[in-house]
Amino acid sequence: MPEPPAAPPLHPLLRLTGIGKSFLGVRVLADVDLDVRPGEVHAVVGENGAGKSTLMKIISGVYVPDGGTVELDGGAVSFRSPRDAQRAGIGIIHQEFNLLPERTVAENVFLGHEPVRRGLVDRRAMHERTAELLAAAGETSFDPAVKVGRLGVAQQQVVEIVKALALDARLLIMDEPTAALADHEVELLYALVRRLQQRGIGLLYVSHRLTEVFDLSDRITVLKDGRRVTTLDTAGTTADQLVKHMVGRELAGYFPPKAVPGDLGAVRLSVHNGSNHKLRGVDVWLRAGEILGIGGLQGSGRSALARALFGADPFTTGTVELDGAPVQLRSPRAAVRAGIAYVTEDRKGEGIVGGQSVLDNALLAGRAVFPVWRGRGPRTVKVRELLAAVEVHTAGSGGEDQEIRFLSGGNQQKVVLARWLALAPKILLFDEPTRGIDVGAKSAIHDLVRKLARDGAAVLMISSELPELLGMSDRIVVMRDGAVAGELPAGAGEEDVVGLATGALTVEEVTA
Incomplete structure (x- = not known):
């Protein structure tokens, strides 16, 4: 018997071609190509500053590209606002949730497009539809009438996803979705992602955690310095190969050698x-x-x-x-x-003062505890040397006077390290x-x-x-x-x- 013909390949749900974007003359994206198929998890990886966030904002309508084309279901589209992207079926789940804690789950899910009956919000229909969406997402542990502020982080993330599904999203962008989740909650997210795949929803998955990328994705696109380096099939790619594409060099093992017991x-x-x-x-x-x-x-x-x-x-x-x-x-x-020095897990909330300069952040602990550190003298010179030694890179020409909030997460962390190293803990x-x-x-x-x-x-x-x-x-x-x-x-x-x-x-x- 002749073999049945192979199934035709899925046409892309989304296709980006030659996407470019600049800010104040600085090129952030250049000639980026990317496509996402229905039911596919397409991971986007790259170092901080690679252009991932800018690309996601173009797809979700926050930014308009300077050049290139965006196609949805084979037709060219132009998004002038996030609402345009939402109407086209594109949703985005940010690291920091956009929820109103004092409103109910149902009120959050249908915020701005509440069902109406006889000129009034139809709360019964809103709750019933929310319950259906939660069940479809595999979440039955809380009621649509509960206030969002009473939910855990993983449950709030489900609400964010259900918000997008309520707008008939066909493509979901997930930006560092496990950043705020506990270990046991990550498996719940995995199950939800697979459930969304089964419904034919395409997912763009942005993450620094390579374990998740290999666990969940079908393909991986690597960005570096605003350009697409490559797109790889996850099944045929190793972590070493991916890291080399991301950083432009091989890392000699992920971790440095451990201590020798006799040296302790x-x-x-x-x-x-x-x-x-x-x-x-x-x-x-x-x-x-x-x-x-x-x-x-x-x-x-x-x-x-x-x-x-x-x-x-x-x-x-x-x-x-x-x-x-x-x-x-x-x-x-x-x-x-x-x-004793302490590098907190909450870098933005407790580790840095976003509106202060790189240098002032690096001097923060010394000035707060030791009066001799106040003012600018030899200790300032020492801190400057440490900032250079840990290779803090600032954007543009601001240098040490640049506000730290404009640095990448990695560079912010290096400033915090320099702060403590200056005290020789x-x-x-x-x-x-x-x-x-x-x-x-x-x-x-x-x-x-x-x-x-x-x-x-x-x-x-x-x-x-x-x-x-x-x-x-x-x-x-x-x-x-x-x-x-x-x-x-x-x-x-x-x-x-x-x-x-x-x-x-x-x-x-x-x-x-």
Whole structure:
């Protein structure tokens, strides 16, 4: 019997050809081609500043391209506003949700296009339709009448997606969709993405997390310096190949070599039976030259431990010793004076002052704690040298006087690192040090963190990314429900960390 003819290839839902965009004479995108097929997850990756956000804003109608064509279902379109894109069936899910917390789920979903009956909003129809959309998205854990502010982050993300579906979206753009999600919530997003695929919805998936890109996408487009480098079939691509396309060079392994046990120093920091309103009987110790990884689910006590050590939420019981001597860490000022630095997970909210310059941000901790730092003198020169040493790159000609909010996430993080390095801390607490940072900047920060440890600093590093946690840590302490669930040596596997974090495995089972 002759074989049946092959199914014809799916025509693109969206096709971009030769897209270009400039701002104030600076070329941001040049001749970018991209297409998305129905039911496809097409990932877009690249370093910060590669042009990903600008391209997504063109597709969603925020920006009008300077050149090139946009086609939808084979016909040329021109979006002059986000509303134009929405009417054409394009929705975008931002990292920071655009929801009204004091309104109900149904009110948020149908905001601006509420069903009307006899001149009044038909609330019954609005709730019924919202319930149908939530069920189609696989979400039945909350009611359309609940206020959005009472929902968790993952549930709010579902509401954002359902908002787009209520407008009959055929193409969804997801911009760093897991940035604010806990580990266990990521699987829920995976299931939702696959459900959307089954409905024939095309997805553009923008993420720095390569694990997600390989787990979810069918194809990957790499942008660099505003140009399309290549488009690859995910199934035939390795992580090494993808990284080389993204950064323009090979990274010699993702992570620097670990510490040699014989090179580690004495115990620099130890906590015995440390407790507060979020922690229960924590015992932790850390040696000079060591990177101690802290794993666990969000809310497990990871960040609470870092904040307690930094005096932001002090221990109420237990003892803390620094170089063998008891210390009282009752405030961040006391911690800084004791030689402890803290890089918070909330870079924008707690780590930087967006309206201040790069230099002023780098001087912030020294000026706040040590009167001798105030004014501009030799210490300013030192900070300038550190900014150069960690390779902070500013946009345009602003240099150190440029407001830090205009820098990429990776460069903002380097400024925060320079701030603390200027104080020569003995102990560095890193909470999600590479969150939202592209792969090239991640590699640079990994190298810098390892160099600090080699130079004698004691490093405590919290990370939700298991490959980073395993690749950087000399030991791993796993937290669960505010307590230490167990300790793992270098060479532990992802299943060991997850097992301890969820309670599926005991320490004895992991170490057997």
